[in-house]
Amino acid sequence: MSAPVRTLVIGRDAGPAGRAVRVLAGAAALTHILTTKIPDHSTAEVLAAVGTALVLAAAYTALLAAVRPLLTRGARRGLSGWPGGALFLLPMLLYPIGVLPEAPALGVALYVECSLLIAGLSGYGGIELAALPALILRQRPLLYGPFTAVDLAERAMRRRRHAAPERLAGALAVAGLGWFWVVGPLASVSGGAGDVFDALSGLDPVAGGAVFAAGVLFAVPAAGPSGLRRLSAAAFVLLGLGGIAGAVPDVLWPVTILTGLVIALVRLKSPARAERAPHRRPRAHVETSSTTR
Known part of the structure; x- marks a missing residue:
């Protein structure tokens, strides 16, 4: 008798195909960084890049610990899903717009691609930037990101x-x-x-x-x-x-951020609508002949 297929939660768990794509994508990007980008930088710049990656790891771990109460799965007004994914991606906008010096920018790239590799190896199916913090804090938050498309297909x-x-x-x-x-x-x-x-x-x-x-x-x-x-x-x-x-795949990152911001605004307005809605009094229980017998 074959074993039942384990249910995987999209945004939290990655299946075999999702893990393979993440590992291959992370390995490909790291190969590009290690063989092409790093040789063009001095030892001091490489050390500064590694330091930036470590600072990002600590910062994202602190961020996940801070917002953990708002990442409860299924919370309608929380950060789970798209809003949390957008929150983790927003700081990374500094990288593509080119405002960071070369060494910190290289450190950002190192952290992102190492995180992607860690997500694939650990089977974490949320936003890749939270993969290392999730391991450290022993929590798998439900966060959607670009690779959610692969998990949806799988x-x-x-x-x-x-x-x-x-x-x-x-x-x-x-x-x-x-x-x-x-x-x-x-x-x-x-x-x-x-x-x-x-x-x-x-x-x-x-x-x-x-x-x-x-x-x-x-x-x-x-x-x-x-x-x-x-x-x-x-x-x-x-x-x-x-x-x-x-x-x-470049469009997937801004799409994740935009979707997360829109859903976050909707969730913020929902409690306000609920507070403005008139509270209905419960119906009084009316006894009938059927209830008095």
């Missing part, structure tokens, strides 16, 4: 009740998204290996087409709840179009 592959189109859609989405996260960094590596992956990056529109096809397959009617399937269809169609246009 969910369709794991459920036995899902129809063949959904399982195929999950496989196409995982393969397509994994392509962008792995081939892109390796294409920037110096030397012959980088040239090979740079040539392979010409197939990016094909990978985007695979993600788009996944979205179309998710739209195929099937038995079971249709809400998540429709959400997956819309998400992967848009991601596929972004991949064909060359916007994936």
Whole structure:
């Protein structure tokens, strides 16, 4: 008798495919940093970068400890899910806009990619920036991030009740998204290996087409709840179009931040509406002939 498939919570747990994509993506990005970026910096700059990464690790651990009461799973007015993911990503906006000096910027890149590798090795499926703090504090907060798309696709592959189109859609989405996260960094590596992956990056529109096809397959009617399937269809169609246009995976980080901020505003307004709503008096219990017998 086969063992039952363990239920994985999206935003907290990563399955085999999600773990593999994270490990490969983290390893590819670290290979790029170690072989191409670090040799261009002095020893003092590298030490400053390592120090920056350690400071970030301590700061994010302190942040997770501070907001832990607001990260209860299922809390409608808490930070769980998208708002918490946006909170962890917001400080990283300093990196792409180019306001950091070279050494701290390198330290940010080191922390992000090491965190991604740790998330894959530990099986943490939340925002990768919280992977090391989650290990230190022995808590797995429910936080959505860019790699949540991979976990959403893998969910369709794991459920036995899902129809063949959904399982195929999950496989196409995982393969397509994994392509962008792995081939892109390796294409920037110096030397012959980088040239090979740079040539392979010409197939990016094909990978985007695979993600788009996944979205179309998710739209195929099937038995079971249709809400998540429709959400997956819309998400992967848009991601596929972004991949064909060359916007994936970079677009996933601002999308995570924007989604988190919007949901956080909605959650902040919900208590206010609840307070303004008139409180209804409970109905008095009226005895009838049936209740008095």
